[in-house]
Amino acid sequence: MTSPSRGCTIWFTGLSGAGKSTITEQLVPLLKSRGCKVEVLDGDVVRTNLSKGLGFSKEDRDINIRRIGFVCHLLSRNGVIAIAAAISPYKNLRDENRALIKDFVEVYVKVSLETCIQRDVKGLYKKALAGEIKEFTGVSDPYEAPDHPEVICETEKETPQESALKIVHKLEELGYVARRTDDGVHPKSDAKFSFNEAARV
Amino acid sequence: MTSPSRGCTIWFTGLSGAGKSTITEQLVPLLKSRGCKVEVLDGDVVRTNLSKGLGFSKEDRDINIRRIGFVCHLLSRNGVIAIAAAISPYKNLRDENRALIKDFVEVYVKVSLETCIQRDVKGLYKKALAGEIKEFTGVSDPYEAPDHPEVICETEKETPQESALKIVHKLEELGYVARRTDDGVHPKSDAKFSFNEAARV
Numbered sequence: 001m002t003s004p005s006r007g008c009t010i011w012f013t014g015l016s017g018a019g020k021s022t023i024t025e026q027l028v029p030l031l032k033s034r035g036c037k038v039e040v041l042d043g044d045v046v047r048t049n050l051s052k053g054l055g056f057s058k059e060d061r062d063i064n065i066r067r068i069g070f071v072c073h074l075l076s077r078n079g080v081i082a083i084a085a086a087i088s089p090y091k092n093l094r095d096e097n098r099a100l101i102k103d104f105v106e107v108y109v110k111v112s113l114e115t116c117i118q119r120d121v122k123g124l125y126k127k128a129l130a131g132e133i134k135e136f137t138g139v140s141d142p143y144e145a146p147d148h149p150e151v152i153c154e155t156e157k158e159t160p161q162e163s164a165l166k167i168v169h170k171l172e173e174l175g176y177v178a179r180r181t182d183d184g185v186h187p188k189s190d191a192k193f194s195f196n197e198a199a200r201v
Numbered sequence: 202m203t204s205p206s207r208g209c210t211i212w213f214t215g216l217s218g219a220g221k222s223t224i225t226e227q228l229v230p231l232l233k234s235r236g237c238k239v240e241v242l243d244g245d246v247v248r249t250n251l252s253k254g255l256g257f258s259k260e261d262r263d264i265n266i267r268r269i270g271f272v273c274h275l276l277s278r279n280g281v282i283a284i285a286a287a288i289s290p291y292k293n294l295r296d297e298n299r300a301l302i303k304d305f306v307e308v309y310v311k312v313s314l315e316t317c318i319q320r321d322v323k324g325l326y327k328k329a330l331a332g333e334i335k336e337f338t339g340v341s342d343p344y345e346a347p348d349h350p351e352v353i354c355e356t357e358k359e360t361p362q363e364s365a366l367k368i369v370h371k372l373e374e375l376g377y378v379a380r381r382t383d384d385g386v387h388p389k390s391d392a393k394f395s396f397n398e399a400a401r402v
Binding site: 037039049050052053063066067070071074075078079080 | 238240250251253254264267268271272275276279280281
């Protein structure tokens with residue numbers, strides 16, 4: 001088996017509805033078309049398979065993020081590009097995973113809270129603002145933006161495809177993915193941000 | 202990156218003190234010397250990184266074994282030989298993981314309860330028999346042996362090295378590892394069963 005990539009972890013962070021999953025949907029085929037091995041650990045996958053029963057307290061969120069980090073670590077040291085697409089609101093936990101994994105590419109999906117509230121595809125913000133959901137990141141629970149992420153995706157200004165390409169180019173720059181010149185061709189290039197994430201991770 | 206192996210999961214099952222970890226210690230260098238990518242998920246690793254807070258009730262054991270299975274699944278479908286070295290006492294959960302993972306090699310580490318009680322390196326059986334540890338597999342909690350494991354290691358009759366070689370030969374037979382003829386050379390070939398497992402998994 002050969003792979004044109006080195007393993008690493010792409011660690012998304014951003015508010016619910018920021019666009020983490022939508023960018024991931026664009027990113028995965030781009031990486032696969034370059035022959036990379038890719039695994040996605042998004043909020044749903046993780047809450048089902050690793051963290052059932054955990055809530056959204058600081059302590060439970062920390063455990064959840066540590067588990068995702070552990071699995072990303074195992075994958076990326078074996079040549080896989082692991083994508084963690086959870087809110088991961090706390091800086092210290094992201095930094096802990098960065099220290100563990102080393103091959104760590106932090107992607108800040110930057111968007112204003114107002115835009116997330118406006119998008120609110122799943123109606124979670126409405127419920128959170130009405131007090132029906134406790135510990136909701138950005139509303140009743142803190143979100144700590146990263147100081148020095150490797151990539152910033154501004155989903156109010158970019159298309160999902162542009163965001164995904166930004167990440168690919170950073171991976172090339174960092175030596176995780178071989179450079180390619182035919183970036184004009186992409187599957188699903190007409191996608192819009194759809195915010196179909198269930199994630200309150 | 203190239204690897205001479207196909208990914209699979211080696212799923213150990215057997216009583217505490219049967220010799221799962223000792224065989225694993227012999228097995229890992231054998232596989233690595235053949236260029237395989239290997240990850241070990243033993244009781245300690247898992248209880249620390251995936252299942253902190255879980256107890257030893259049927260329900261908690263099931264959750265734990267499912268999580269190990271999920272991680273083994275991710276690893277082995279990416280070309281890694283994942284080794285799960287937990288007691289995993291329940292047949293239905295092992296079968297569930299077999300169905301999920303498919304490339305699944307079940308290794309039954311077979312030994313009598315009497316021998317485990319006699320070995321009792323960590324003194325756990327003594328405590329369990331005295332009623333100081335609840336839900337202890339083989340004493341106060343059931344152990345269900347597999348009907349058709351791919352490999353049976355009888356650690357009352359074999360050395361750890363013989364057990365490990367048996368597994369390697371089965372992996373060759375099943376096409377997960379390329380055949381080699383120089384099996385006489387092994388690191389740590391003088392090892393005895395040392396039963397250093399903390400595992401009550």
